[in-house]
Amino acid sequence: MKKAGIIMIIGSLLLLGLFKFPLWNIMLGAPQYPDPLGMDIYIEGIQGVEEFDIQNIDGLNHYIGMKTIPKVEDMWEFSVFPKVIGLMVALGVIIGILGFFRKVSYKWFLGWFIVMSILGILGMYDFNLWLTDYGTDLDPKAIMKLLNPDGSPMTYKPPLLGYQKMLNFDVDSWPGVGAYMIFVGMLLTVVAFFVGKKESQNIEA
Template sequence: MKTTSSLSRILILVSALLMVSAYFTPLWQISLWAPQYPEGLNMKIWIDRLSGDVDIINGVNHYIGMKHIGQEMFPELQYLVYVFGAIIAFGVLAAILAKRWALYTYLLLLLILGLGVLVDMYLWGYDYGHNLDPSAAIKVPGMAYQPPLIGYKELLNFLAYSGPDTGGWILGASVLLAGLASFREFRAK
């Protein structure tokens, strides 16, 4: 079995250790701006909880029939800490083993995690923005309030933004480092 270079081992180890930041920084953010909220409303999604202006956002969204946002809406928050822990451990193990198959497997795990999170966020946003309470105070026929997956979107008089927060950008760097190590090893063979 082919072994990885010292530089690739260092890249893998740094990649895995960067993922530890997920336990201490918010991974995703959803922000809303409107004339009545010029300073904006923010919701931060962490690996195991929500923070920010969640109660105010719930109060505003109640009028258009959106579901109450709470941690119970995100069962993933109960087990993501373990998923991240397993991937971090495998990344450290891949650096120690110095085998190409371990590096490629580590990168694949990161990519599956990233894709899984994006699909999960899209499905949550779709359900949240389309399954509205029919007895809501404000109804706009044909209007859906699905927040953007990534980027900006106008929702009535609100401008909504969704995208990575500090931890999400760090995780992106982690994936890039693992990708760079994999590319180096693939080219070396």
């Protein structure tokens, strides 16, 4: 299963892109901001797309009672996620090497994919929880207290995926380069599974 093992190794290594490229991106545009404000979400922290974007977003959020953008030390995810990704990369490479020398079945490739899929779903669920808390847990002493037509307090949860209009802001939330690298890497591990299956059948024949 040499070819399958190599594909598995390459697919696993693509996850290392998360240490360089953002996992997610959220942009806020409005008439008073010709150049939209944005933040890139990495597995190790949050950065502004431009130098002062985080500062400006926090300034806007202050008026409506939203929390400031969390720093690395404010969220356990920023210390745990890099370790999880590092572990999955190492595990995938080891499985790929063992597959290359026919020490493990091609089914291990699919097993890695399933585990990574579960971790990805849990990560998205956690991210959505953070967005919900970020947009709904508002300071009651905020300068601006806006209400919905039914009289309930307005919330400002950014969309998990896609576009949403919030007040006069156009908010876009989309995967970053790191997320696409995960997708391609995981796709390659599925390819490795089928290639490995075919190679094993050819050997048995």
